[in-house]
Amino acid sequence: MSSKKHHSIFYQGSIPAQKIADDIQKHSTKTNIGAHSIFLGQVREDVIDGEKVVAIEYTAYESMVEEKMAIIREHFFQKYALSCMHxxxxLGTVAVGEICLFVFTSSAHRRDAIDACNEMVExxxxxxxxxxxxxxxNQTTVWKQNN
Amino acid sequence: MGIQVLFFGSITDITLVAALSWEYCADTDTLMKGVLNRFPALANKKYFLALNQQVIHENAPLKQGDTVALMPPFSGG
Known part of the structure; x- marks a missing residue:
């Protein structure tokens, strides 16, 4: 379906809750969909050496991300029966408590949407x-490490 | 034209710049020898290389205009 269509995944600053609501609403016309799965990443208030984290600043090798995402997207549409995936x-600064990642998969039946969403986050x-x-x-910075 | 060298994440704490134009050299091993010579602190860093946006794990020949990126472990999401 929309496996060929892709756009930048990057969103400058935090992802507003209203955008998430609007994106859900947009799918009401896609009546073949029976299930959505959504993952939201939120910036956590970690404590590092006694100092509270107030924000995360994201940077990326943007053109490489785009190239890789096109391949990953293709693979996901082959592996899962998805109606769509967003x-x-x-990028840039996201304060504690704000949303920094939004993965949204849709399918006819729940299993494809749930499994694709989980695998995509990983x-x-x-x-x-x-x-x-x-x-x-205190304005010190620490490069984040993924587990 | 030479080689475009890109730095990302914690690597930029050492290089203090995000990109450099580097004189042409034959392969990535030769390039990295020069880069490490200029930024000795990189020797203690964990990173991997991408040549024209493809991750490489061993020495690779370079051509004029190639882009080599030094990338520390990813921490998105």
Missing amino acids: IYHS TIKKELPIWGKEICN
Whole structure:
């Protein structure tokens, strides 16, 4: 279906809750869909050496992300019976408590949407050249490490 | 034209720039020798290379205009 169509996954700053609501609403006309699965990543208030994290600043090798995402997307549409898949990742500064990742998969039946969503979150963390720098209350910074 | 060298994430704490134009060299091993010579602190860093946006794990020949990126482990999401 929309496996060939892709656009930048990047969103400058935090992803507003209203955008997520609007994106859900847009799918009401796609009546072959019976299930949506959504993952939202939120910036956590970690404590590093006694200092609270206040924000994460994201940077990326943007053109490489686009190239990799096109391949990953193709693979997902082959593996799962998806009606559509939308992915947004923040760039720039996202404050604690705000949304930095939005993965939204849709399918006729729940299993494809749920499994694709879960696998996509893992793939994003593992495969995409994106880096997060945690900014602490006292202005010190620590490069984030994914588990 | 030479080689475009890109730095990302914590690597930029050492290089203080995101990109450099580098004099042409024959392969990535030769390039990295020069880069490490200029930024000795990189020797203690964990990173991998991408040649024209493809991750490489061993020495690769270079041609004029190629782009080599130094990427520390990813931490998106």
